[in-house]
Amino acid sequence: MIAKLHRLLIEKKLSSRELTQLYLDTIVRDDKLLNTYITLCPEDALTAADAADARFAKGESRGPLDGIPFSLKDNISTRGVRTTCASRMLENYTPVYDAAVWEQLQEQGCVLLGKTNMDEFAMGSSGETSFFGGVKNPFDRSRVPGGSSSGAAAAVAAGLSPFALGSDTGGSIRQPAAFCGVVGLKPTYGAVSRYGLIAHASSLDQIGPIAQTVEDTALVFDAISARDERDATCRGKSAPTFPVLGKSIRGLRIGMAKEYLNCAGNEVRTAVENAAGLFRLLGADVSECSLPALEEALPVYYILACAEASSNLGRYDGLRYGHTTKENCETLHETVCKNRSEGFGEEVRRRILLGTYVLSAGYADAYYKKAQALRQKISSAYVAAFQKFDILLAPTVPDAAFPLGEMQDPVEIYRTDICTVPVNIAGLPGISLPCGVTAGGLPIGLQLIAAPFEEAKLLNAAHAFEQAAGLSLDTPFGVRL
């Protein structure tokens, strides 16, 4: 998609302004049914498009992303453009600086269409917790698109954004990518700068691309993965990924952890097993393995993520920025409590309370410190697995997209993250790509996982599968060229 669009621009068959206006008009037409965007930036987008066209007129180009429209999840800071985290707390917050990834994409000449909808403060797996209303799945609007990068995945799937950046703390790129039939990459922890990403859980968060193809995903990842001294955990990529796409995967050692397969529903399990069969036909060596440490990953994740989130969200007091209560309060503490309680939604408040509990005196040893020890155990299990395998193969989510409003029990929603959270716990790169559809026409996602900073190997394997599988998923929405 991106290469095709860029060729049209370079060959002047279409201008970036025309392309951008087409996306903006289509968003206005279609997004009232999907609610993928919170904020659109039409003036800035057209200004950036005009600048790209001026470069093309002189025979210049900044690269393969020059003049290409895209969207950013609304927890990525954009100077002068409202950034809400889909929360009442930040409903009117406008950052005074740009996130590193946005700086990088501006340097490439990308055109920002707008900020996409999400679960509030990236806490959710359905797209239903946004203060600005939930997002609908473009394949079936009675179902969730997944979360928390709900708008990003749905916009790409619906043809309302050629590509998007999302963030992934426990699956928030991969799971909505699976539900929406697109490609979503969670890079290695440290491959992409978190400077300007509004923090959820700082030892787990990563920004990554969501796109329609693996090739597009590789192009975008290469553009945003670079060392950044403003994020001490960021060292960038070890090697570009786009140039190695298309390399043979004959002899690639692929492991299927039975713990992942055992949790999948029948249709997902069949699709993943068929995917394994296709990898074998491509010459890969696929075999089953066991990673029992994965069974502890879900509670470990929710303890660590909520502990970090309770600390990170402590900054939202409504005094320097953010929601302020209109009620009269007698004390500063009461003011802050009201600001926070009115500003945060239910799921955010629950996670802050859980995080406070597991860090509190008398419980920190039993919960938080134990979870840290188990985190190391899970990471060590992956280290051992990657001695024997190049790639691990798994479902992204146990089942396809569930109906809107179906999951009322928070714990039931947490359990849908079972296949994705171990990857964040261990800081590994993981990608979701479509591998089939259910009998009801809902996309099914395949997850591939690699060792740290092996995105080139990971994306090449994903590309090989994608080309061989030849899946084509379409929705009734979006730009048609």
Next chain:
Amino acid sequence: MITPEELRRLAQLAKLEIKEEDLPALTEQMDRIVAFAGAVCRTHAERQEQALFAEDFSSLRDDIVVPSLPREEILQNAENTAEGYFRTGKRGAEK
């Protein structure tokens, strides 16, 4: 098991307000969530001394003074300001 009193204490620590009418339902929810998280308490694991990742995250940048963000920009997102400061109202006696 989470009790309503425990939940009130947690809310106080987290600077959140819980309405009395919401307390029973929220207590039950939090009890289930804590039980779900409590699976880690029943698992044996010892914290190891080795670093979580093989990567070295200890590289530091030079401590060079650069201009900060302009004060007027930082104040733009505040509801109440006065003379270049954030204005919070009186602290008052804590309950």
